[in-house]
Amino acid sequence: MITTKVATETQLTEEELRKALQLERIWQEPRGFVGWFKAVHHTTIGMRYVVTAFIFFLLAGLLAGAMRLQLAFPEAHFLSNDKYNQFFTMHGSTMMFLFAVPMMFEALSVYLVPLMVGTRNIAFPRLNAYSYYLYVFGGIMFYVAFLCNTGADRGWFAYVPLSGPDYGVGKRADFWAQLITFTEVSALAVAVEIIVTVFRLRAPGMSLNRIPIFVWGQVIVAFMVIFALPGVVLSSTMLLLDRTCGTQFFNPSVGGDVLLYQHLFWWFGHPEVYLIFIPGTAVVSTIVTTFSRRHIFGYLVLVLSLVSTGFIAFGLWVHHMFATGIPQIAESYFTGASMMIAIPTGVQIFCWIATMATGKVVLRTPMWWAIGFFFVFVMGGLTGMFLASVPTDLQVHDTYFVVAHFHYVLIGGAVFPLFGAIFYWFPKVTGRMLSEPLGQLSFWLFFIGFNVTFFPMHLVGLRGMPRRVYTYEPGMGWTLLNQIESSGYILLFLSVSILLWNVYRSLRRGRIAGPNPWHAGTLEWATTSPPPHYNFLHLPTVNGREALWDAAPNQPVVVGLSEDSRQILTTRSLDAEPDGREELPSPSIWPFLAALATTAAFIGSIFTPWGITIGSVPVAITMIGWFWPKKQAADRRRAREIWQND
Amino acid sequence: MMILAVPGFPGNQTSLNPVGPGASHIEFEFSLIFWITCAVYCIVLLGLVIAVARRRHSLETIPEPLATNEPTERLTRRSVTAAVAVTVVLLFIMLIGSFQTGRALGDMNQEDALPIEIYGHQWWWEVRYPNNEAYKIVETANEIHVPVGVPIRFSGTSRDVIHSFWAPNVSGKRDLLPGYKAEFVWQVDQPGRWRGQCAEYCGLQHAHMSFEIVAETKEQFAEWLSNQAKSSVQPSTPQATRGQQVFMTHACVLCHSIRGTSAGSRNGPDLTHLASRATIAAGTLPNTVGNLGGWILNAQSIKPGCRMPPNQLSGSELQDLLAYLETLK
Numbered sequence: 001m002i003t004t005k006v007a008t009e010t011q012l013t014e015e016e017l018r019k020a021l022q023l024e025r026i027w028q029e030p031r032g033f034v035g036w037f038k039a040v041h042h043t044t045i046g047m048r049y050v051v052t053a054f055i056f057f058l059l060a061g062l063l064a065g066a067m068r069l070q071l072a073f074p075e076a077h078f079l080s081n082d083k084y085n086q087f088f089t090m091h092g093s094t095m096m097f098l099f100a101v102p103m104m105f106e107a108l109s110v111y112l113v114p115l116m117v118g119t120r121n122i123a124f125p126r127l128n129a130y131s132y133y134l135y136v137f138g139g140i141m142f143y144v145a146f147l148c149n150t151g152a153d154r155g156w157f158a159y160v161p162l163s164g165p166d167y168g169v170g171k172r173a174d175f176w177a178q179l180i181t182f183t184e185v186s187a188l189a190v191a192v193e194i195i196v197t198v199f200r201l202r203a204p205g206m207s208l209n210r211i212p213i214f215v216w217g218q219v220i221v222a223f224m225v226i227f228a229l230p231g232v233v234l235s236s237t238m239l240l241l242d243r244t245c246g247t248q249f250f251n252p253s254v255g256g257d258v259l260l261y262q263h264l265f266w267w268f269g270h271p272e273v274y275l276i277f278i279p280g281t282a283v284v285s286t287i288v289t290t291f292s293r294r295h296i297f298g299y300l301v302l303v304l305s306l307v308s309t310g311f312i313a314f315g316l317w318v319h320h321m322f323a324t325g326i327p328q329i330a331e332s333y334f335t336g337a338s339m340m341i342a343i344p345t346g347v348q349i350f351c352w353i354a355t356m357a358t359g360k361v362v363l364r365t366p367m368w369w370a371i372g373f374f375f376v377f378v379m380g381g382l383t384g385m386f387l388a389s390v391p392t393d394l395q396v397h398d399t400y401f402v403v404a405h406f407h408y409v410l411i412g413g414a415v416f417p418l419f420g421a422i423f424y425w426f427p428k429v430t431g432r433m434l435s436e437p438l439g440q441l442s443f444w445l446f447f448i449g450f451n452v453t454f455f456p457m458h459l460v461g462l463r464g465m466p467r468r469v470y471t472y473e474p475g476m477g478w479t480l481l482n483q484i485e486s487s488g489y490i491l492l493f494l495s496v497s498i499l500l501w502n503v504y505r506s507l508r509r510g511r512i513a514g515p516n517p518w519h520a521g522t523l524e525w526a527t528t529s530p531p532p533h534y535n536f537l538h539l540p541t542v543n544g545r546e547a548l549w550d551a552a553p554n555q556p557v558v559v560g561l562s563e564d565s566r567q568i569l570t571t572r573s574l575d576a577e578p579d580g581r582e583e584l585p586s587p588s589i590w591p592f593l594a595a596l597a598t599t600a601a602f603i604g605s606i607f608t609p610w611g612i613t614i615g616s617v618p619v620a621i622t623m624i625g626w627f628w629p630k631k632q633a634a635d636r637r638r639a640r641e642i643w644q645n646d
Numbered sequence: 647m648m649i650l651a652v653p654g655f656p657g658n659q660t661s662l663n664p665v666g667p668g669a670s671h672i673e674f675e676f677s678l679i680f681w682i683t684c685a686v687y688c689i690v691l692l693g694l695v696i697a698v699a700r701r702r703h704s705l706e707t708i709p710e711p712l713a714t715n716e717p718t719e720r721l722t723r724r725s726v727t728a729a730v731a732v733t734v735v736l737l738f739i740m741l742i743g744s745f746q747t748g749r750a751l752g753d754m755n756q757e758d759a760l761p762i763e764i765y766g767h768q769w770w771w772e773v774r775y776p777n778n779e780a781y782k783i784v785e786t787a788n789e790i791h792v793p794v795g796v797p798i799r800f801s802g803t804s805r806d807v808i809h810s811f812w813a814p815n816v817s818g819k820r821d822l823l824p825g826y827k828a829e830f831v832w833q834v835d836q837p838g839r840w841r842g843q844c845a846e847y848c849g850l851q852h853a854h855m856s857f858e859i860v861a862e863t864k865e866q867f868a869e870w871l872s873n874q875a876k877s878s879v880q881p882s883t884p885q886a887t888r889g890q891q892v893f894m895t896h897a898c899v900l901c902h903s904i905r906g907t908s909a910g911s912r913n914g915p916d917l918t919h920l921a922s923r924a925t926i927a928a929g930t931l932p933n934t935v936g937n938l939g940g941w942i943l944n945a946q947s948i949k950p951g952c953r954m955p956p957n958q959l960s961g962s963e964l965q966d967l968l969a970y971l972e973t974l975k
Contacts (some may be wrong), residue, residue: 064780081850081950131922155847161824162807162849167768252825259806259823293703297722323810323845324821325828335744339737341946350726354694358722374694389744391672391751392679393750395661398810398845464659464814466845469853470675517930519705595783 002601016537022563023534030587038587040125041533044113045132047429052136053103059143060094061496063087064257065248065489067612068453072486074474084470085153086172090146092156093176095410097183103463104414105225106135106190106281108421109218111429111633115524115531116215118203118540118547120568121584123196124189124624126591131189132315133595138182139272141320141603145175152176155468156271158239160250160261165243174243174606181602184229191222198222199573203523204558206576212522212545213289213296216303217282220310224278225269225411227314238264245609256295259324261423273406274313278306280349283421284370290424290520291367292359295546298351312341338388345381349374364518365439369420372447373412383458385585399467401461405475407454413515419446419499427517429626431529438502442495449491456481539569542576565636577578581640583633589612590626597622658841661814665836665861668751668817675747682736689969751817754831756797762790764802766809766844768821769851769952770928775871784874785905788913788928790855793867797833807849813842813859821846834861841929856929861930877906878918878974889970892963897955898942904974914953920974927952935968942967 012020030038061176067087072078079087114122122128145151154163154173165175198211198219211219239261241247289296296302318326318334326334352374361367383405386392409639411644419442426434460481464474472478516525526538526548539558544550558578561567566584571577603616655662664670701831733773740798765772794796802811804822812819817832834840844855862870881887894909909917921928923933927949931937940947942964945954959967 013853079855085850126830159847159892162847167807167849252823256825258825286960291705293705297719298726301726323819324823325826328748331748332745336741339741342737343730343733347726347730349690350729351695353690354722354726356694357697358718361698361700362703363698364705370781371694371698375691378687378690382687385679387682389675389679389740389747391744391747391818394820395669395672397675397819462657462660462662463657464661464778464841466812466843466852468847471853472882476659477655504900644762 012537019070019534019563021539024532025565026563027532027534028532029137033359034589035587037592038589040121040129040585040587040591041130042114042122042125043112043429043531043533044124046107048132049102049107049110049135050311052132053099053107055309056098056139057103057124058496060091060099060307061492063094064090065493068486068489069093070470072474073483074476075471076480079470081470082153085250086146086149086151088468089092089152089155089176090142093142093152094139096156096276097179098135098142100276100410100414101187101272102135103219103418104276105218106131106187108283109194109222110190112425112524113197113215113218114201115535116522116544117198117206117529118523118526118536119197119201120535120539121566122193122312123201123584124193126585126588127189128193129588130591130595131186131193133592134598135186137595137599138179138459138602141182141599142175142179145171150175152179155433157265158236159265160239160242164250165240165246166251168243169243169313169378171606174240177236177240177243178602178606182599184233184319185598187230191225191287194222195226200570201568202576203542203547203570203577204569204576205236206413206547206571208574208576209300210542210547210576213285213299213302213306214282214522217285221275221278222308224275224310224313228268228271228275231264232269237266237267240605241609244605257269259321262321262324263317266320267314270317271313273409274309275614276410280311280373280377280413280417283417283424284352284373285348286520286522287366287370287417287420287424289520290362290370291362291370292355293362294355294359295513295521295549296351297354297358299545301309301347302351302525305347309341309344310545312337312344316341316388317386319393322390323397330539335376335388335390339385341375342381342385349378358499364423365434365436365443366420366424366518368443369416369531372443373416373420375447376408376412376416378412380405380410380412383408396461398466399461400457400467403467404454404457404461407457411450411452419443422499424518425514425524426506428524428529428531430507430510431513432508433513433517434508434510435502438498438505442498443504445491445495445498447475449493449495451487451488453485453492453627457482463635516548521548521549532640539580547563562636563635574597583636583640586635588626590622594619594622594626657815658839659814659843661818665838665840666832666834667754668832669815671747671750672818675743678743679740682740698966707973725902738770754797754833756831759797759799759831760793760844761799761801762792764790764800764811764822766802766804766806766811766848768801768806768849769844769855769949771811771855771898772915773807773857776872777875780810782875783870785903785916786919786923788855788925789860789923791860791862791867791870792834793864794837794861795833795835796864797831799829799831801827801829803827808846809844809848809855810846811842812845813840813857815840816842816859819845834859837861837863843929851949854928854930854952855950858924858929866883873922873975874919878904880906881970881973882899883969885966885969886973887970889966892967893960893970896959896963897957898967901953917971917974922975928956935972938971939964939968 001189029041029044034268071075150172152172154168158173158176161167238249248256250258250261257490285296314336316334319338386396402536423439425433460478463477465478513529515528523540526540541556543552567581568579570582572579597618601612601619602614604611664673763774763775771788773786773790777783802822804824808823810819810821818836820828820830822828838861840859842857881890899909901911902917903910905918926941928932930949942957944956945952946956
């Protein structure tokens, strides 16, 4: 039996059909209304992540539209200053915490990584469900507060003392701080799942040097999440303590320190940018490989540059704080580090261009998005040079130049690859192709609309327009540029609308995709589209970096796993040699209940410090229910362990 | 080296129209980075376009696992290595340029500089010209007069939240953080009014928190300073006298000070020489009688969220008050 056969032929033998039915019976998701909350399969949860994060993307995009309308005219009164401050804070916080990281890291990795490493489900599937519910509850809380005129209004960074108890009245900053708690717990959980999935559940033969670049990107991001998030855990918790318990961490009049907050925040905040665009570059590597019809050029160098990006990302947070008056020796160090990050990024870009130059380029919609990524992202990277150098940073920091820069980096580095990813993996996820002409149309509208919206921001920033202003005076020379920017929004709006229409239409009438419409090389294409709940009928083995391209004519498959329980194969971290069998947990309502209890505790702590103390009781009860041992599963484990020890 | 000029911008709030050594040094580094990054952008994307815009291929070709063309691979490897090497060299050029600029900015520290103190408030700037003789201390707001060609040693902090002091034609920005004292040297070489604006988000009226640096000759500056050091003029007309009474008996006196009277509160801007300033409300409005009247009656309709409360004054009270304030040259 060979894996490529599964990919290309739909005819199953009688034996295979029996196996498929049995696997479906074991791995199927529970049905019905309550069943919806019990689901634990990574494709189910991954799809929910994608849809939820996209809804938050649309919401934040609509907020941006309102801001562009307000800024289209000087001294306009479409939004009051209070509303505008809420809008830009909600826009930034939503894009960063509820769209970019959940979409680029959590959604993409939860859906794709287990498929790409060739296993049946993600490690810790119940934790995965729990993390999704926490994320969505946090997002709902944030928007309910916004609708009650308690929307966060201190910026996505919430600097003290503006967000502290003295100047941030009401509960707005508290909701912001707890949103951080929700999303960080969720992201940390997914990081653990991804690391374990990648290091323990890879298909036999997928040694470290054969892991797809996409998976490398996601696992590096997972490690970065684990090191970066504690910074913002600390800062947002200390902020909440200052606000609700009367601690004085950030109160300068009694020895607190406002700069401490900034250091903690940017320790997380700068790597955050890389959390968002490393998955984007991982997507670009995947698309470029498939549509250049060759193995990626410089695999080892690409992986090493991803790793070094992950390291250097932690050494340059201070470039967000140059204007605070850092000693000159520290400034030099952080300038050097900020410029150094251009080297691994440059290496990646050169490798992709080399792949295309030596490959056989096929221009389909995903590839167009990847090419758009180059035009936009490279510009964003180069304008970053002005921010890395202390003297020039002092002139452009906190102006619209920076707004332009990070939209080029983040939309270029995340949204362009994301839309490419949507076109690339839609056939796998739904079994149908998206429309190619509509895809091209939305690409060109987005590409032009993006540049019309954001390029003039460089100029208006250099003409002195600061960020986060709800209006500006006529006669500053900013009006025309702002109006051009606002008109670009219309094109972006059209483009995303056409994309949504394309998805809606293709879900019903799209061309049937088949298992591998792009003739791609990674393992997710070695199963039916959409994948069954057991992912692969025959668990694959791997013979090269692009599993399907490099498969031997008689590539073996994994046999010997029990088909009566949710059994998976574990392999060793480095060489992916099989070393055991493990049973994954079955669907359960407890993760959902635990997420509800956790949500109650988090929201309660906005109003009283006792929220966590009292709230931990229901959390503990639901956790006990979650981990309550079942006799059958325990017996099976014992049997398995005896067998493994032999 | 100034052949490296970027297309400049006109205007009194842009870093690309420098009027002082600080902004000029920075503009040099800006131009250096600008031209390097422009060239890199064009070359990289040209490479991309050439790589893509060759003959079309089909998805049907499944790549052979190891059948790469070795001479081509070798050439590609060399090209990528060369590109990375060039990147490193260019980065070092920009890095050294950056250090040189930073050093030039640091070298501006001069002992005989004119000291000026800046305090950020929500949402206006308190300006102080310190002097060893207390009666010569000058306090004003939102309008910073400086002599041309003389280094100015600013020292500042914030009275509430973080603000950032920035006049791009003169130099780069500097945050004013509560609990920290910022010290920096600026210099203006060209007479004129150079606008600046708060560059760190500071709440509801962050958008309306500007100031002006008024650069004038040493003689003009000395004259201005000696006038500002004087106490306020005593009202000379009956209307102005009544206006002073209005000031002293209404909410005004709770926040503002007028030197030479009993009004001495420091919550709001010092009004001793209000009529000599060009704008009110941190650059929000030109300082005319009409604007001032509207501002006094209902500042919240002009600058919502600002600390100035609405004042219920009768028509004659307002006229008297304005007449008095107009005398505070």
